Amino acid sequence: MTTVEKTKAAPRQRSDVILNYLRPKKKFPNVWCAGCGNGIVMSAIVRAIDKLGLSKDEIVMVSGIGCTSRMPIYLDFNALHTTHGRALPFATGVKFAQPHLKVIVVTGDGDALAIGGNHFIHACRRNIDITAILVNNYIYGMTGGQGSPTTPTAAFSTTTPYGNVEKHFDPCKLAEAAGASYVARATVYHAPQLEKAILQAVDHRGFSFVEVISNCHTYFGRLNRRGDAVSMLKEYKERSVTSARAKRMSPEELVDKYVIGTLYEDDKTEFCDEYQKVVDAQMGEK
């Protein structure tokens, strides 16, 4: 298997790095709204991958349907843009078929937690070596602003016009409870920490989950009077507390806060590794 690592002239500077990872022949600027957090996440993913020195050919980016799911098309990796909610089973097939590949799933709050909820908990449970980056903008952006499983109670959306009566998931707690072995949260305001969380997640062997708090100022922001992209980013800055600090805070103090940083990590056995042991044992018996 050859790795064809075509780069344009080596970047002059680190900030040029992202340009080397954009898909050739794809038109830019990207399709996202001006100021959309998805672009910030994409930039962080590229910088993390560059720092890890991974080969483009061995990275497979898998997504479902939604604004975030458009991301793989823009990057010069293997791109698999699948059906709504189903990125994780496709990713499981890709990874399990060729375990040396680095599989990164990018998904949204609706894609991963509503229609994709079942696949989400099982991917966590298997602890398969896939990185899932969930860009949580608390809304269904692509389809025009409907509520999602993370839309806060009382918030407005086009399907909760009188205020959301439902409660919402904490995706990180869900991931940890279901068996993920690395769980982190970041926001698009905290771009350096976001890059670091992604780097650690991709590097970690096992199911790694990163929730990224991100701005959909076009729908969530407008319907809930959160202002433009800048004001939403500044809100994330105000409302974030590190996990270390959060441990010293009471539940009441934490009510409207985003706890960011590495939230959980362990080294439990990974699915492909364990299956390989079965294969080795069965083939050894010949």
Place this chain on the structure above:
Amino acid sequence: MTESKAEQKSASEKKGKSKYDYSNGPPPLNINLAWCKACNICIALCPTQVFEPDRDGKPVLARSEDCNQCAICWIHCPDFAITSNYK
């Protein structure tokens, strides 16, 4: 939302005190106006107010000498429209 007073104070202290001397070299940053969507993030987040918006809302280097190469602008740009000549 407004910056806190502490941030306003340190920003004014930082003006004109960038450790980079851009007078003999390329400007601190390159802005790809074709890709920029005028989202205002770089302009608003820059700690030393290097940018001013042009007529379309896109950033112009108004105070190059204050650019500290902190990277906040280009790591936050959602359209990869800013790169640095020094980092």
Place this chain on the structure above:
Amino acid sequence: MVDTQRKLLLGNLACVHGAIYAGMRFFAGYPITPSTEVAEGCSRELPRIGGRFIQMEDEIGSIGAVVGASVSGLKAMTATSGPGYSLMVENIGYAYMTETPCVIINVQRGGPSTGLPTKGSQSDTMQARWGPHGDYTAIAVAPSTVGDTVTETIRAFNLAERFRTPVTILLDEVISHQREMISLPRPGEHQVVDRVKPTASPEEFEPFAHTARGVSPMPAYGEGYRYVITGLTHDAMGFTTNRPDEIKQKLDKLRNKILNFKSEITKLRIEMMDDAEIAFVSYGSVSRAVLLAVALARNAGVKVGMIQLYTVWPFPDDELRDYLAGCHKVIVPELNMGQIVREVGRVLPPDTEIHSLLRYDGEILTPMQLLEKLEEVM
């Protein structure tokens, strides 16, 4: 000396043997009667040959994993029954749009809904053609014995690889849970077809370009070709398109790549048709009863013949018209409320008498029932 290639084999396990022979090395599935033995067989056999088996959380996940494994580079399959196939159709449609080879075994049972888990039917015949939404052209094959379950499974994989498409194997509970003494194919006895790999450089590679053979070459992940696979309607590069000309081009490709090469796909069994005045047209397990009924009727001097469809989709319009040109009466026995009979009616001249013989009470059509119908029709 024991002939180690003779085996008393369960129908479901015949699929496993055929698939492994054809190069299948990835199975993802979910238990559902009467297909579960396919999954269980794969769970035992695949680790022994370095393959991969996974029981997914549901059927939708199963077909998703199968498509993922296929684009990654392995020959992959799943097995299910009616309710599971219904769940899978969205992702099967994704495989149609992305031109991903894969094999889906549908061991049909009584429907609709939960229906009759332990009784066979042929009531998913139309679903194999029209299950997913949208415009695409389907390939479906129908074995009728445990022996031809092995060979039709090999053929299904070959068609999937040749045409870069999902292929449905229409089994039914009757064959799947039957045991027959068969000869397993020897290595080299049957051709095994693999997808064509690209020879162009990665810079020049167009993953969905039109070619003379109808399909584009397909690399595996990691071979240096980093392209976009999406379920959105796309151009030759795989990029999403809204342009009317490109949309039409893509959809025409999905149809033409199959219909322009139908001769490579159509497979029939023709018995005693040379001078036949009446013919049975059948597929699947019913064909076994037809074979005996036709033999008995011929003994009694009736000029009857049979056409068995091994390839059910695309429907063999031209062949049927040719073989049935001399027949003024056609009987179509099916274990459903009349599905393939509609296709027969569509292709034959309007003055042909087409008689449907239907059984949909969970039991099989017997040779006696077929002979009674023949008498009634004569």
